[in-house]
Amino acid sequence: GDSVTQMEGPVTLSEEAFLTINCTYTATGYPSLFWYVQYPGEGLQLLLKATKADDKGSNKGFEATYRKETTSFHLEKGSVQVSDSAVYFCALSDGGSARQLTFGSGTQLTVLP
């Protein structure tokens, strides 16, 4: 079945550091890939997505590129801020719809001033 493996946390960075959170996936079809973010006390929010190979999703300075050859969708940001502290979830949807998302286990990011 489908699965998502993401970098274990927690990750602690200083403000303005470079961020990478690794995500790899296994899927039988051609999935859409997502990053969701959960800020403290809030529900999960869609951060970015990519629907086909070589697509790059981007939002709020974060970006991730759909790499079919390495089955990866790593999240990057060039300069993190304290307000980026949250839990980040990589997810996939097989078949292109959001009917059933498969999530990774999440990565806790803490950014120190």
Add this chain to the structure above:
Amino acid sequence: GAGVSQSPRYKVAKRGQDVALRCDPISGHVSLFWYQQALGQGPEFLTYFQNEAQLDKSGLPSDRFFAERPEGSVSTLKIQRTQQEDSAVYLCASSSTGYDEKLFFGSGTQLSVL
């Protein structure tokens, strides 16, 4: 409403009790999803509604779990004879269409079974 609302925010149940968790999706959203999130894990799919029709319940872990959405808006997830392994955060999400890939999540109901 402005967002997906879930109630109660926290629920403590004794083992063997029945519980009911409520979800108010964003007004007009056709699709509604329930996910279960164990501590330190990502959410796992439970069930999916399109309007009042339950189109997928493949993720429900046992026949003690039951979900309904009788009028195509508010949904209730019911767990009968709760067990300790049911302790988790239960998340509700909605989307505007059946094929919209953007889900809007509620803050969840944290269920603790003692």
